[in-house]
Amino acid sequence: MYKIPFLDLPPLQAAAGTVRLPGSKSISNRVLLLAGLAEGETLIQDLLASDDTAVMLEALRQLGCDVRQDGPVLRVRGIGAQLNDGVRAAGLKLFLGNAGTAMRPLAAALALLAATQGATFELSGVPRMHERPIGDLVDALRELGCEITCLGQEGFPPLRLGGPTPLTLNAPVRVRGDVSSQFLTALLLALPLVSAEDVVIEVVGELISKPYIHITLELLKRFGIEVRRDGWERFTIPAGSRYRSPGEVHVEGDASSASYFVALGALAGIEAPVRIEGVGTASLQGDVRFVEAAALMGATVSQGPNWVEVRRGAWPLKALDLDCNHIPDAAMTLAVMALYADGPSTLRNIASWRVKETDRIAAMATELQKLGATVEEGPDWLRVNPLHDWKPASIHTYDDHRVAMCFSLAALNPLVTDRPVRVRIEDPACVAKTFPDYFETLFEVVRARRADIPVITIDGPTASGKGTLADEVAHALGYIVLDSGALYRTAGLAAFHAGVSLDDGPAVAQIAATLDLHFRKGRAILQGEDITDLLREEATGLMASQVAAHPEVRQALHQLQLDFRRLPGLVADGRDMGTAVFPDAPLKVFLTASAQTRAERRYKQLIDKGISANMESLRSDLEARDARDKGRAASPLKPAQDAQLLDNSGQTIEESKALVLEWWQSRQPF
Numbered sequence: 001m002y003k004i005p006f007l008d009l010p011p012l013q014a015a016a017g018t019v020r021l022p023g024s025k026s027i028s029n030r031v032l033l034l035a036g037l038a039e040g041e042t043l044i045q046d047l048l049a050s051d052d053t054a055v056m057l058e059a060l061r062q063l064g065c066d067v068r069q070d071g072p073v074l075r076v077r078g079i080g081a082q083l084n085d086g087v088r089a090a091g092l093k094l095f096l097g098n099a100g101t102a103m104r105p106l107a108a109a110l111a112l113l114a115a116t117q118g119a120t121f122e123l124s125g126v127p128r129m130h131e132r133p134i135g136d137l138v139d140a141l142r143e144l145g146c147e148i149t150c151l152g153q154e155g156f157p158p159l160r161l162g163g164p165t166p167l168t169l170n171a172p173v174r175v176r177g178d179v180s181s182q183f184l185t186a187l188l189l190a191l192p193l194v195s196a197e198d199v200v201i202e203v204v205g206e207l208i209s210k211p212y213i214h215i216t217l218e219l220l221k222r223f224g225i226e227v228r229r230d231g232w233e234r235f236t237i238p239a240g241s242r243y244r245s246p247g248e249v250h251v252e253g254d255a256s257s258a259s260y261f262v263a264l265g266a267l268a269g270i271e272a273p274v275r276i277e278g279v280g281t282a283s284l285q286g287d288v289r290f291v292e293a294a295a296l297m298g299a300t301v302s303q304g305p306n307w308v309e310v311r312r313g314a315w316p317l318k319a320l321d322l323d324c325n326h327i328p329d330a331a332m333t334l335a336v337m338a339l340y341a342d343g344p345s346t347l348r349n350i351a352s353w354r355v356k357e358t359d360r361i362a363a364m365a366t367e368l369q370k371l372g373a374t375v376e377e378g379p380d381w382l383r384v385n386p387l388h389d390w391k392p393a394s395i396h397t398y399d400d401h402r403v404a405m406c407f408s409l410a411a412l413n414p415l416v417t418d419r420p421v422r423v424r425i426e427d428p429a430c431v432a433k434t435f436p437d438y439f440e441t442l443f444e445v446v447r448a449r450r451a452d453i454p455v456i457t458i459d460g461p462t463a464s465g466k467g468t469l470a471d472e473v474a475h476a477l478g479y480i481v482l483d484s485g486a487l488y489r490t491a492g493l494a495a496f497h498a499g500v501s502l503d504d505g506p507a508v509a510q511i512a513a514t515l516d517l518h519f520r521k522g523r524a525i526l527q528g529e530d531i532t533d534l535l536r537e538e539a540t541g542l543m544a545s546q547v548a549a550h551p552e553v554r555q556a557l558h559q560l561q562l563d564f565r566r567l568p569g570l571v572a573d574g575r576d577m578g579t580a581v582f583p584d585a586p587l588k589v590f591l592t593a594s595a596q597t598r599a600e601r602r603y604k605q606l607i608d609k610g611i612s613a614n615m616e617s618l619r620s621d622l623e624a625r626d627a628r629d630k631g632r633a634a635s636p637l638k639p640a641q642d643a644q645l646l647d648n649s650g651q652t653i654e655e656s657k658a659l660v661l662e663w664w665q666s667r668q669p670f
């Protein structure tokens with residue numbers, strides 16, 4: 001996950017490959033609650049690991065469920081609809097973050113448990129959660145006899161649920177269905193707790209998001225509860241219903257998460273399709289119907305029970321006018337696809353967007369306009385015009401995972417403009433709500449032109465702090481790091497081990513060209529052997545400096561270094577990164593410090609690692625290495641003409657990093 005303030009996406013040209021989706025959020029949190037209330041143990045496979053499920057799991061633990069991760073399987077032993085004595089006596093305060101799929105059903109279940117078994121619960125969340133209405137559910141539960149206090153504004157969390165109180169279950173429970181279907185889901189999931197007699201729920205108003213109710217009913221069935229349904233207005237939970245663990249449950253891939261990759265296939269699956277595994281024709285989730293909307297826009301789609309393949313069909317995409325009630329979450333993706341269409345697209349019946357993680361209609365309109373698009377919005381609709389004259393934009397994401405994921409598709413703008421732009425996604429870690437590795441997954445299946453992938457080069461003499469600075473800068477921007485010195489060090493070491501003279505350029509080059517070198521979790525592995533510590537030894541540095549003087553060796557390592565230029569960007573540290581390997585890098589830093597400072601740093605570094613060192617010999621080795629690096633004919637150490645010089649003798653690491661990031665930012669269009 002990119003836990004950084006922003007992630008810059010270079011212009012993207014094409015997509016192809018296979019994506020495995022994380023588990024569905026809607027199914028994961030429903031299954032967790034049902035498993036938590038049920039008798040017996042439930043083994044859950046492929047549960048989504050995300051902020052929202054973490055919140056639900058923590059709540060279940062506090063309620064007394066035994067929750068254990070067992071390899072890829074999560075085991076949940078439920079409370080069998082019975083609060084334990086500790087919880088009854090002391091009550092619970094539960095913090096539910098911004099997880100609507102935890103707040104609503106837990107509010108209903110705990111209100112009923114409080115009423116029937118006597119306990120007090122307090123449910124709260126982040127400030128945005130306290131702005132998301134829950135009044136319709138609270139009203140329905142109060143009508144039943146539950147004691148609920150809204151601790152802030154009436155109709156919104158935080159809530160206090162109290163008891164015991166008598167419940168009136170012989171009249172139908174009435175709940176509004178036209179703002180959010182989550183209120184009905186919450187009641188359906190919770191009312192089996194009190195179904196000594198038949199319990200009837202009546203929906204007031206036209207029920208929205210029916211596919212989510214379908215998921216709820218299917219999962220209740222898996223847990224032994226067969227709800228009778230009359231149309232979408234009346235639901236009956238039969239007398240004597242009890243939650244029983246089905247033993248094992250498999251969570252299918254998240255169909256809303258699939259929408260970004262379906263869109264990617266439709267837009268950029270030009271030579272090969274994008275294949276999505278984890279959802280398909282057998283999926284429970286309504287959002288799988290997003291593929292129909294994508295097909296209406298021109299995508300070519302093929303499907304199996306649990307996979308979908310999408311490639312570009314019509315181009316530009318065909319404009320769309322669609323009632324999106326059946327795919328409320330995935331439909332946000334259409335708003336960005338509409339930028340690539342042949343006319344204005346209108347998304348209708350999306351009022352529920354206004355009460356999600358943020359006011360999504362307003363958010364989409366504002367951010368699309370930043371890119372230059374013409375957008376109109378109404379109370380429950382959004383119209384987006386195609387975009388040809390793109391502006392680089394920094395997209396605010398409102399702590400809303402879907403805004404972040406949708407707008408990554410804007411980076412495909414080279415497909416429709418000769419003047420491509422970069423797109424900045426602010427707070428990219430907000431995708432943790434449902435798809436923590438979204439951007440990593442995206443980067444595996446998209447292609448950019450090499451020249452569009454940004455590179456920052458940091459060259460300079462030994463111990464000037466290049467490696468340290470490169471790591472820091474790369475970390476701040478989410479970029480990959482190339483420690484080119486490690487490649488020369490490895491070449492020197494491999495030649496030495498093979499008994500090849502380090503003066504024999506062609507022989508060392510042959511070894512360098514076929515290095516069996518991998519980097520895994522920060523460790524360097526050469527021919528299966530971990531050489532990380534050996535690489536950093538001063539003796540290895542000297543060997544590197546010797547072999548690095550041969551032009552053949554430099555040539556042999558050239559392509560290997562170029563291959564590090566991958567999405568979303570690269571920070572390359574070495575001697576000739578800016579002069580020879582990445583001469584087109586938009587920012588080149590030449591880092592120096594006085595010989596004395598550098599010798600002191602190296603000395604400290606070695607002593608800290610428990611390696612004995614001598615200051616005098618370190619300084620003379622370092623000066624000898626400087627002389628050789630500067631004096632050699634092939635790619636000598638020198639600043640590129642357009643390099644920014646930085647002498648960090650008197651600077652802290654933080655200061656150097658801040659300065660380089662400032663230089664970088666000053667080159668950005670945002």
Ligand SMILES: Nc1ncnc2c1ncn2[C@@H]1O[C@H](COP(=O)(O)OP(=O)(O)O)[C@@H](O)[C@H]1O
Nearest residue numbers: 462463464465466467468601605648651652653
């Ligand atoms: N600006 C700085 N101020 C103080 N110490 C630094 C600074 N930059 C780096 N160092 C320290 O100097 C040592 C050498 O840095 P390193 O990154 O290994 O250098 P290089 O890659 O240039 O050989 C490290 O222990 C690092 O913490």
Ligand SMILES: Nc1ccn([C@@H]2O[C@H](COP(=O)(O)OP(=O)(O)O)[C@@H](O)[C@H]2O)c(=O)n1
Nearest residue numbers: 462463484485486488544545548574575576
């Ligand atoms: N791009 C590069 C990187 C390293 N090198 C050589 O490899 C040696 C070791 O590089 P390094 O970056 O690991 O060394 P330190 O600066 O960490 O001491 C340097 O002294 C250079 O001679 C090079 O020639 N070109």
